[in-house]
Amino acid sequence: MHIIKLAVFDMAGTVVNEDNIVYKTLQKAINQRGFQLDLDFVLEHGAGKEKHQAIKDIIAAEIGCFDTEMATSIFEDFKMLLVDAYKNLNVTSYEGVKEMLYALKKSGIKVALNTGYESNTAQLLLDKMKWKLGTEYDVLVTADDVVMGRPNPDMIVEAMMKLNVHDEKFILKAGDSIIDIEEGKNANCGVTIGVTTGAHTRKQLLSANPTYVLDSLAGLNDLIKFM
Numbered sequence: 001m002h003i004i005k006l007a008v009f010d011m012a013g014t015v016v017n018e019d020n021i022v023y024k025t026l027q028k029a030i031n032q033r034g035f036q037l038d039l040d041f042v043l044e045h046g047a048g049k050e051k052h053q054a055i056k057d058i059i060a061a062e063i064g065c066f067d068t069e070m071a072t073s074i075f076e077d078f079k080m081l082l083v084d085a086y087k088n089l090n091v092t093s094y095e096g097v098k099e100m101l102y103a104l105k106k107s108g109i110k111v112a113l114n115t116g117y118e119s120n121t122a123q124l125l126l127d128k129m130k131w132k133l134g135t136e137y138d139v140l141v142t143a144d145d146v147v148m149g150r151p152n153p154d155m156i157v158e159a160m161m162k163l164n165v166h167d168e169k170f171i172l173k174a175g176d177s178i179i180d181i182e183e184g185k186n187a188n189c190g191v192t193i194g195v196t197t198g199a200h201t202r203k204q205l206l207s208a209n210p211t212y213v214l215d216s217l218a219g220l221n222d223l224i225k226f227m
Helices: 021-031 039-046 051-063 068-086 097-106 119-129 154-163 178-186 202-206 220-225
Strands: 006-010 110-114 139-141 171-175 191-195 212-214
Touching (some): 039 051, 051 068, 068 119, 154 171, 154 178, 171 178, 178 202, 202 212
Parallel strands (some): 006 110
């Protein structure tokens, strides 16, 4: 029986439906330097990570190494391209997710959002959806807030500190990528959940041995009651 006091959700691909625009933009920024990577490759090696680190890992996966200066330059290009990509982008939550968050909070479960995005990008997504601190979520933790990104547990630890939750076994971590599940396990979360709405397939998510894999987070509140 799991008693959940804090649910930590990844953003894009998990609770935020932004049509993979960040990873499509990441793909574009990298390919502008002569690479020919498809989106699946970018998602496989970069999903869920702080985006500068994602660029390094994607390039290393393709050619076996990366040039630090080139990776930094691509990251700067990516940030500029993303501003343009977001100008007319329609960002929504997945069907039923907002209601699920309200139900969790009504039952006394705190809600944290965490993300490999830097804070300005994360806030832009939330502003486009009109999500408010204290309404849809209780704290936002971004890559800017910690030294070590996923799969290190630092963002979950930060959320625990800010929300005064001290026991990891009462925490649920949900995300759409393998690295989300690894992050939850490294934080010793009592429950880890993969969701197939984003970066990785059910088979890929299952390879990380989460507690559950769901096709939608809409029914999570009912699932928690039977854990």
